[in-house]
Amino acid sequence: MLIRIIGTGAMGIGIAHVFAAAGHSVEVADLTVETAEAGVNRLAVQLDRQVEKGRLTEAEKSRLLGQIRVVSEDDDVSETDLLLEAVSETTALKRAIFEAYDTRCKGDCIFATNTSSLSITELAAGLSHAGRFLGMHFFNPPPVMKLVEVISGEETSAETVSEIAALCEQLGKTPVTCREAPGFIVNRLLIPMLNEACNLLEEQVAGRDDIDAAMKLGANHPMGPLALADLIGLDICLNIMETLFLETGDPKFRPSVLLRKMVRAGKLGRKTKRGFYDYG
Numbered sequence: 001m002l003i004r005i006i007g008t009g010a011m012g013i014g015i016a017h018v019f020a021a022a023g024h025s026v027e028v029a030d031l032t033v034e035t036a037e038a039g040v041n042r043l044a045v046q047l048d049r050q051v052e053k054g055r056l057t058e059a060e061k062s063r064l065l066g067q068i069r070v071v072s073e074d075d076d077v078s079e080t081d082l083l084l085e086a087v088s089e090t091t092a093l094k095r096a097i098f099e100a101y102d103t104r105c106k107g108d109c110i111f112a113t114n115t116s117s118l119s120i121t122e123l124a125a126g127l128s129h130a131g132r133f134l135g136m137h138f139f140n141p142p143p144v145m146k147l148v149e150v151i152s153g154e155e156t157s158a159e160t161v162s163e164i165a166a167l168c169e170q171l172g173k174t175p176v177t178c179r180e181a182p183g184f185i186v187n188r189l190l191i192p193m194l195n196e197a198c199n200l201l202e203e204q205v206a207g208r209d210d211i212d213a214a215m216k217l218g219a220n221h222p223m224g225p226l227a228l229a230d231l232i233g234l235d236i237c238l239n240i241m242e243t244l245f246l247e248t249g250d251p252k253f254r255p256s257v258l259l260r261k262m263v264r265a266g267k268l269g270r271k272t273k274r275g276f277y278d279y280g
């Protein structure tokens, strides 16, 4: 298949890696050719490390990189089978991209978004590809994480869902299918749990270390909820809680006041070296 990926940040380049490793031809584009090239260079560095560790041969690395081509957004897209965007999480930005490609792609091209939280239906609204439009939600880092949430919007055809679920399996991933709802499956379950850990801490029911130890040892979670919130980014956790709360109006999704305060203080977790834990 010929795949075009728009956005070569952490997710876009990781997804390009997954498709290339499975033998697909991948074109990648970003705001500029230089940004897309920088993304491919970051991937090359990661692959070099795998070669050093003996997990990949030099030939496999070259073959994989040979499957990925940097293109500009103006380059011909008439043969593309799957257009997947992984640009920044803004509805207007993502819609502008799909609108620009809608008339340029062939009728049976599938449009997919890697959004974590936005409405699939809203992103697809008005496009001639709306029936062949869906969420293909990879997890970070894409080459390692097995799951892909395959999310249908209001107009998505059942055929498109089956085609993409089969493709995920061919990529070595496990697809789960769901209909559009705020947070889809994973974030709807996971983020409120992390939010509740913040409430426990704020109410002084237990301290940080006891909350994290409780879930590691009592629920067999590999990380405690507060350490995991730091890893995901407290701003991202808050953003998802706000979406869940706003979209459903259900008080069970009220964002924790402590979580809000941490974000306002610029304590976003690992990426700012300060969150529930210190990483300096």
Ligand SMILES: NC(=O)c1ccc[n+]([C@@H]2O[C@H](COP(=O)([O-])OP(=O)(O)OC[C@H]3O[C@@H](n4cnc5c(N)ncnc54)[C@H](O)[C@@H]3O)[C@@H](O)[C@H]2O)c1
Residues within 6 Å of the ligand: 006, 007, 008, 009, 010, 011, 012, 029, 030, 031, 035, 086, 087, 088, 089, 090, 093, 097, 114, 115, 116, 117, 137, 138, 139, 140
């Ligand atoms: N990071 C995660 O853990 C994660 C996990 C799952 C899904 N997602 C989703 O994946 C998407 C991308 O996230 P990310 O973490 O890779 O972001 P990122 O900030 O690392 O990368 C975004 C890329 O998009 C590019 N971009 C922005 N506007 C563009 C445009 N108009 N045309 C082309 N390229 C453009 C940027 O230059 C950048 O390279 C978001 O929708 C996010 O919600 C992220």
